Amino acid sequence: MDPSPTSFPILSYVMSRISSGQSAVSSSNSSVHIDIEQPPLRLMEQMPRLKDPELLAAMTKAVTDVAQTRSILQTLGERPDHETVDFAKFKLSEIEFTLSKQLEEIVLDPRPEDVDRLDWRDQLAEKENQARKEAEKEKNGYRAMVRLDEMHEAYEKLLRDAEDKLVNIYRSATIESEDGAQQGQGDMTPPFDDEMNEEVVSILQEASGKEMESIELKGRQLRFLPEEFGKIRGLVTLNLSTNQLEVVPDSVGGLENLEVLILANNLLVSLPDSIGLLIKLKILDVSANKLTALPDSISHCRSLEELDASFNSLTYLPTNIGYELENLQRLSVHLNKIRSLPTSICEMKSLRQLDVHFNELRGLPQAIGRLINLEILNLSNNFSDLTELPETFGDLINLRDLDLSNNQIHALPDTFGHLDNLTKLNLDQNPLLIPPMETVNEGVEAVKVFMAKRRLDMLLEEEVKNAQAAANNQGQTGWLTRSTSWLNNFVTGYFAPAPSSPRDQFLDQQL
Numbered sequence: 001m002d003p004s005p006t007s008f009p010i011l012s013y014v015m016s017r018i019s020s021g022q023s024a025v026s027s028s029n030s031s032v033h034i035d036i037e038q039p040p041l042r043l044m045e046q047m048p049r050l051k052d053p054e055l056l057a058a059m060t061k062a063v064t065d066v067a068q069t070r071s072i073l074q075t076l077g078e079r080p081d082h083e084t085v086d087f088a089k090f091k092l093s094e095i096e097f098t099l100s101k102q103l104e105e106i107v108l109d110p111r112p113e114d115v116d117r118l119d120w121r122d123q124l125a126e127k128e129n130q131a132r133k134e135a136e137k138e139k140n141g142y143r144a145m146v147r148l149d150e151m152h153e154a155y156e157k158l159l160r161d162a163e164d165k166l167v168n169i170y171r172s173a174t175i176e177s178e179d180g181a182q183q184g185q186g187d188m189t190p191p192f193d194d195e196m197n198e199e200v201v202s203i204l205q206e207a208s209g210k211e212m213e214s215i216e217l218k219g220r221q222l223r224f225l226p227e228e229f230g231k232i233r234g235l236v237t238l239n240l241s242t243n244q245l246e247v248v249p250d251s252v253g254g255l256e257n258l259e260v261l262i263l264a265n266n267l268l269v270s271l272p273d274s275i276g277l278l279i280k281l282k283i284l285d286v287s288a289n290k291l292t293a294l295p296d297s298i299s300h301c302r303s304l305e306e307l308d309a310s311f312n313s314l315t316y317l318p319t320n321i322g323y324e325l326e327n328l329q330r331l332s333v334h335l336n337k338i339r340s341l342p343t344s345i346c347e348m349k350s351l352r353q354l355d356v357h358f359n360e361l362r363g364l365p366q367a368i369g370r371l372i373n374l375e376i377l378n379l380s381n382n383f384s385d386l387t388e389l390p391e392t393f394g395d396l397i398n399l400r401d402l403d404l405s406n407n408q409i410h411a412l413p414d415t416f417g418h419l420d421n422l423t424k425l426n427l428d429q430n431p432l433l434i435p436p437m438e439t440v441n442e443g444v445e446a447v448k449v450f451m452a453k454r455r456l457d458m459l460l461e462e463e464v465k466n467a468q469a470a471a472n473n474q475g476q477t478g479w480l481t482r483s484t485s486w487l488n489n490f491v492t493g494y495f496a497p498a499p500s501s502p503r504d505q506f507l508d509q510q511l
Contacts, residue, residue, distance in 0.1 A: 079152035082316030230254035253277035276300035369395025394418035417452025
């Protein structure tokens, strides 16, 4: 919710000053509390004029809307995860569909013969209104969830716009106070090289005359890619890394034989939906861009074996990404802002390597243990967000390399001792209590033995409790059985007829 000093260094600085000022005003006797993470010190070295009171005042005025929106969102709550929002949207559609069916049934409902036409019309209108009211009532919760997500999305756009605005304010102030040399220094956009254009044109001309399987355009400072690239049907490998591409044309979906697509180190803010048409794609590298999301259509690339989307600004992964990418073996999404992994990721049965370090993960899906082929897992540097692991973690039977450093994990799951193949483990910078640090310092085998013994002790303790409970029940049952038997004998003896005695012959005589 707060602007990150890494992504919005100037904005986080200005916001921290606003927070500091508000705290000072509200509580002059108490120490000033700055609740926004401070930007790196090098920012002040690069932009020394940020200390100018007049400039800071101008910047503060420019971001008042950001501060107000932040306060509202703090009241409403944190942004819901993408999977929850998708479910809410699905339920809204489902409710609408059900309502339309109900309304259709109401309209087609035949009028009874004994009911007046006008009265029947009023009855139908009442039924329709009732159905709509019930649908609206049912939609309220889901609609609120979607709206909250939209507000957070708008807030993030507001942060980006505010950062750009502050950069322009600082640049204008600098230009006014310094000579024109610094003005020229502020324009960091590299010149466009006509020779690059000629190279692309020559490649397209060559491709039209013969089949091309590989195109290498790495580090050419390209700023756009012609639509004609999508017509090179025989292309198998396309490397466009280390350029200045902001957009990938939709025509890329026409590369029906493409197996390797490398778009790393560009300026991409999104990928086209047509990327889902690349059904033969095996390797996709979109690392080091400005992506905030991956298109849902990426799930259709069923041949994908390696996906690298690290060094971006992703906040989530597509909800259904795991249901169709059954061949994916390597998934790298480190250095993003992902808060939760979708449940569907547990269906990636071929996954061998998962790297999600330096994110904002707050946990793992409960079914994570279904990734039985996972060998390497890096969950490090999720800092204050990651506090525990699910019990199914012990089902990752092929896991051999695990990094959990720089988190807030207090205890490993009781099933941790089941990780027989684990040979490399990093638990540094965690407030671990179970196992104790002296055990951790002895190495991975000591940790596994400790956790396995702890698990066994817990099972034995549970068995003893069950046995005691069973014994107590048996004792009570035995007492009840004995008491019932005694009571039965007593009652039987008390009410049983007396032993037969010789019958009095006088009674048998006839009168």
